[in-house]
Amino acid sequence: MARDTGRAYQQLFRHGFRRLDAERAHHLGFAAVRAAGPVLRWRRPVGTPVEALGLRFPHPLGLAAGFDKNGVGIDALGALGFGHVESGTVTGQAQPGNPRPRLFRLVEDHAVVNRMGFNNEGAAAVAARLAARGRPAGAPVLGINIGKTKVVPEDDEAAVLADYGVSARLLAPHADYLVVNVSSPNTTGLRSLQAVERLEPLLEHVRATADAAAARHVPLLVKIAPDLADEDVVDVAAMARRIGLDGLIATNTTIARDGLRSAPAEVERIGAGGLSGRPLTHRATEVLRLVRAEVGADLVLIGVGGITTPEEARERLAAGATLVQGYTAFIYEGPGWPRRVAAGLA
Numbered sequence: 040m041a042r043d044t045g046r047a048y049q050q051l052f053r054h055g056f057r058r059l060d061a062e063r064a065h066h067l068g069f070a071a072v073r074a075a076g077p078v079l080r081w082r083r084p085v086g087t088p089v090e091a092l093g094l095r096f097p098h099p100l101g102l103a104a105g106f107d108k109n110g111v112g113i114d115a116l117g118a119l120g121f122g123h124v125e126s127g128t129v130t131g132q133a134q135p136g137n138p139r140p141r142l143f144r145l146v147e148d149h150a151v152v153n154r155m156g157f158n159n160e161g162a163a164a165v166a167a168r169l170a171a172r173g174r175p176a177g178a179p180v181l182g183i184n185i186g187k188t189k190v191v192p193e194d195d196e197a198a199v200l201a202d203y204g205v206s207a208r209l210l211a212p213h214a215d216y217l218v219v220n221v222s223s224p225n226t227t228g229l230r231s232l233q234a235v236e237r238l239e240p241l242l243e244h245v246r247a248t249a250d251a252a253a254a255r256h257v258p259l260l261v262k263i264a265p266d267l268a269d270e271d272v273v274d275v276a277a278m279a280r281r282i283g284l285d286g287l288i289a290t291n292t293t294i295a296r297d298g299l300r301s302a303p304a305e306v307e308r309i310g311a312g313g314l315s316g317r318p319l320t321h322r323a324t325e326v327l328r329l330v331r332a333e334v335g336a337d338l339v340l341i342g343v344g345g346i347t348t349p350e351e352a353r354e355r356l357a358a359g360a361t362l363v364q365g366y367t368a369f370i371y372e373g374p375g376w377p378r379r380v381a382a383g384l385a
Contacts, residue, residue, distance in 0.1 A: 060140060060142075061140075061142040061143055061144050061151070062139065062140065062141065062142040065106075065142065065370075068370075069106070069107070069112060072112060072115050072116065072119060072374065073111065073112045073115045075115065075118075075374075076112070076114055076115025076116075076118045076119075077115075079115070079118035079119060080114070080118045080177070085098065085120065085378055085381045085382045085385060086098020086099070086100070086122060086381035086382065086384055086385045087099075087384065087385045089122075089361065089362060091286075091339045091361045091362060092215075092216050092258035092285055092286065092339050093256075093258060094180055094215055094216070094258070095180075096122045096123055096180050096362060097122040097179070097180075097381075098122040098381045098384060098385065099122065099352070099356060099360075099361075099362045099363050099381075099384055100120075100121060100122055100352065100362075100363055100364070100365065100377055100380050100381050100384065101121055101122055101123035101124060101125060101179070101180070101182070101341075101362060101363070101364045101365075102116055102121045102123070102124045102125060102364060102365065102366065102369065102377070103125055103343050103364040103365060103366040104125040104126065104127045104128055104182075104184035104218065104220070104262075104366075105127075105128070105153070105155070105366055106366055106369070107124060107126050108126065108127060108128065108129070108158065108159045108160075109126070109129075109159055109160045109164070109165055109168065110126040110129075110165050110168050110169050110172075110183075111168065113126060113172070113178065113179065113181060114172075114175055114178055114179070116179065117177075117178055117179030119374050119377050119378070120377035120378035120381055121179055121377045122179055122180065122381065123179050123180035123181070123182060123215075123362070123364075124179045124180075124181060124182070125181075125182035125183070125184050125218065125364065126165070126181065126182070126183050126184065127159070127183055127184030127185060127186070127218070127220070128157050128159065128184045128185065128186040128220045128223065129159050129161070129162050129165050129183060129184065129185050129186070129206055129210060130157050130159060130161060130162065130185070130186050130187065130188040130189075130202070130206065131161070131162050131187075131188045131191075131201075131202040131203070131204075131205035131206050132161050132162075132188040132190070132202075132205075133159065133160050133161030133164065134156075134157060134158065134159065134161070134188060134189055134190075135158055136155050136156035136157060136158025136159075137154050137155060137156035137158075137225065141153060141154045141155050141156065141312070142154075142155065143309045143312070144370075145299065145301040145305070145306070145309070145314075145316070146301075147299075147300040147301045147302075148299050148300050148301050148316060148317055148318050149316050149317040149347065149367070149368075149371055150299070150301075150314055150315060150316030150317060150318050150319075150367065151314070151315050151316055151366075151367045151370060152309050152312040152313065152314050152315075153225070153292070153312050153313055153315070154224075154225045154310075154311055154312035154313070155225060156189065156225045156226060157186050157187075157188075157189065157223065157225070157226055162185070162205055162206040162209040162210055163209055165183075165209075165210065166209040166210050166212075166213060169181075169210070169213035170212075170213060172213075180215045180216070181213070181214060181215045181216075182214065182215060182216045182217070182218055182260075183210045183211075183213070183214040183216075183217055183218070184217075184218040184220050184262070185203060185206040185207065185210065185217065185218065185219060185220065185245070186206075186219075186220040186221075186223060186226065186229070187199060187202055187203065187221075187226060187229055187232070188202050189226055189227070192228075193227070193228030193229065193231055193232065194228070196237070196240075199232070199241065200240070200241060200244045203219065203241060203244065203245050204244060204245065204248045207245045207248040207249040207252065208248050208249070208251075208252040209252075211248070211249035211250070211252045211253040211257045212252055212253045214249075214253075214257055215258070216257065216258040216259070216260060216285070217245070217249055217257050217258070217259050217260070218259075218260045218261070218262050218288060219241065219242060219245055219259065219260070219261045219262070220262050220291070221233050221238060221241070221261065221262070221263075222262050222263050222264035222290070222291035223291060223292070223313060224264070224266075224291075224292065224293075224294045224311075224312070224313045225312060225313060230264060230266075233263060233264065233267065233271070233275060235274050235275060235278045238261065238275065238278065239278050239282060242259065242261060242279075242282065242284060243282060245259060246259045246284075258285040258286070258339075259284060259285050259286075260284065260285055260286040260287055260288055260339070260341065261275070261279060261284065261287055261288070262287070262288040262289075262290075262291050263275055263287060263288070263289055263290060263291065263326070263330075264290060264291045264292075264293070265289075265290035265291065265292075265293045265295075265319060265322040265323055265326055265344065266293055266294055266295060267326070269329055272326055272329045272330060273329055273330075273333050275287070276329070276330040276333035276334050276338075277333055277334075279334065279338060280333065280334045280335075280337050280338060284338065285338065285339060286338045286339030286340060286341065286361070287330055287334075287338060287340055287341070288340075288341040288343060288364075289323060289326045289327045289330055289340060289341070289342060289343070289344075290319070290322070290323045290326050290327075290343065290344050291313065291344075292312075292313025292314055292315045292319070292344075293313065293314050293315075293318075293319055293322065294311075294313065294314070295314065295318075295322075296314065297318075298318060299318060315344065315345075315366060315367045316345060316367035316368070316371075317345050317347065317367075318345065319344035319345040320344065320345030320346070320351065321345075322344070323342065323343065323344030323345055323355075324342070324344075324354070324355060324358050327340060327342045327355065327358050327359050327360055328358050328359055330359070331358070331359025332359075339361045339362070340359055340360050340361050340362075341360060341361065341362045341363065341364055342355035342356070342358065342359075342360030342362070342363045342364070343363065343364040343365070343366075345367075346363055346364075346365050346368060346380075347365070347368040347371075347372065348380070348383070349379070349380050349382075349383020349384055350383075352380055352383070352384055353383075353384065356384075365377075365380070
């Protein structure tokens with residue numbers, strides 16, 4: 040049945056979604072997922088539970104940030120089979136993101152390029168939506184990914200701390216875990232915050248703000264870029280271990296374009312943005328191994344980037360991940376993908 044669903048989706052993608060603007064196709068597909076959510080909720084979750092971050096995950100596979108930026112379809116996505124859903128990236132202020140078009144497919148590479156620019160409704164609106172949702176029985180574990188508002192100057196440390204603090208204060212009460220995103224390539228200057236001397240005070244501030252707002256410890260992770268030099272990856276991992284961070288996510292999208300199968304002219308036409316999908320598999324796994332070697336068993340690691348099959352998910356777990364996430368494969372493989380991977384891992 041799952042294979043039949045997968046084949047049907049491949050036909051729909053080839054003859055329908057592939058011909059649409061990628062962002063329009065995303066909105067149409069996500070609307071269909073939300074509409075189907077109530078029908079799917081009776082289905083029992085598949086997979087082997089994982090204890091991590093003081094939480095119980097139904098299985099290791101989750102949906103990476105970027106798909107549900109505003110927390111509008113968390114439970115429908117859980118009904119499809121994701122054990123955890125990471126909403127966001129949410130910023131302190133609402134913002135429209137970068138001009139369209141800003142989302143592109145590289146079908147030959149099973150990849151996506153995005154330069155969305157953290158388009159979202161802002162922390163206050165998302166927090167209000169999550170408060171109205173509550174915590175439904177059987178809901179997936181909810182992570183919330185927070186980032187810097189574009190108009191906040193990256194070189195104004197106080198302003199950056201205040202901006203992330205707004206999101207942490209408003210969203211932490213509704214989150215099972217929080218993620219600080221300093222690694223998207225689509226907000227000018229954001230990646231400079233990955234430097235340890237800037238990242239450490241930011242993480243300490245977000246953690247203190249989140250725990251105070253939620254009146255409990257909210258597990259905090261940081262998401263890092265695959266484009267960091269190996270020594271910088273190790274430095275960030277060592278800092279995370281030193282300050283007692285709960286975990287790291289390896290990795291975000293890449294600005295590299297090495298080894299692509301797609302025509303160079305197509306890649307050039309698409310232009311700048313973060314690349315995700317199969318071309319990221321090798322480097323994301325390398326970064327994960329570097330981080331695990333540095334932190335030992337002390338931190339939870341979430342592996343993301345180029346995971347399509349259950350075998351690739353198992354390889355990422357074997358490389359040191361506690362949990363794994365996908366996004367691009369979900370676009371290419373369809374709504375049956377999360378259950379297929381979760382069942383394969385079980």
